[in-house]
Amino acid sequence: MSTMRLTPTSYIVLGLLERLESASVYALKQVVALSVGNFWSVPHSQLYREADRLEAAGLVVGHDDPTPGGRHRRIFGLTAAGRRALGSWRRDVAVERLPELRDPGLLKLFFGADPARLGAARLAAHRRQLAEYEARLAAFGDERPSGPLLTLQAGVAHEREWVRFWEGLAASG
Amino acid sequence: MSTMRLTPTSYIVLGLLERLESASVYALKQVVALSVGNFWSVPHSQLYREADRLEAAGLVVGHDDPTPGGRHRRIFGLTAAGRRALGSWRRDVAVERLPELRDPGLLKLFFGADPARLGAARLAAHRRQLAEYEARLAAFGDERPSGPLLTLQAGVAHEREWVRFWEGLAASG
DNA sequence: TGAAGCATGTAATTTGTTACATGATTGG
């Protein structure tokens, strides 16, 4: 129950537990892969560690819940303190540092890679990614805007931007 | 002279040493802050460690060069092996994983933050950032395209995209 | 002449990545 610094990973765990009501870490891992993981992925080993940390801090509680086959498993859920922490994070709109692009391709470009060759390779990859995001977006149909929908739209917009960017360089060859 | 895995940080150090011919880590830190650090920042503690690692791997050499005031200082430069490593990285256009957005603001949005309030705050921050990038871009005048110029253009394009995105949400309030 | 800040690092802590382990379930 000691106090701890909450990181983005913490809020991913708290946020998903709020949605799912309760879940095993394995379940969280699967949900992450399909949702928030598109713009902020977390390896499963970190989810386990984070669940433990949050439990030690009293923000989640876990209880044993063996599988039908008798295998060991733990299920986690939010505590009242966990809900409060999540709520106040969500309400706080103060802007810390803005995110960086951190694109390995840009790094090569910066240090003198051939724009046309590099652009062609990157372009293909971003086109694939864009197509996948657009398919997901289509699957939303015309539901009312929600967090997941809005973030997916952001993802699509930035992929389009990458496609435009590398297209320009690929064509320059 | 053992073999080591080269990371993006490695190439930042190698790439800058190629440009500067030779430099202290402190000098690298300053150059990073003004150039590549705009889309891929590296804390100075990491630059020190990386210089040591690269030296152990034989890709850079350092020699003592006390300051005028008699203070300890080391200057690093590329070795032939370092130049080769940099060159072959630059030529390799294979695409690993694509980068993620990893924006804390998106995370809040995903987990249900109020779009209008969040958008207003983020919008202001991104507008400032965009203005700064545009000023830098203007400072380039009309030099011929170069790595640094192209990456700055990418930065501007993505900042514009963020401005558009959060504008839409801020307006929705 | 003393405080602020520049120059030069080291150390501690937290995160993230990769690899390993192993029982249950399912498809061929």
Place this chain on the structure above:
DNA sequence: CCAATCATGTAACAAATTACATGCTTCA
């Protein structure tokens, strides 16, 4: 019935962040 893969984790290691340390310079 056996191989693949799903489910459930642990452990080791590498990288990133944050904090600390401390001698020089400069400027009020």
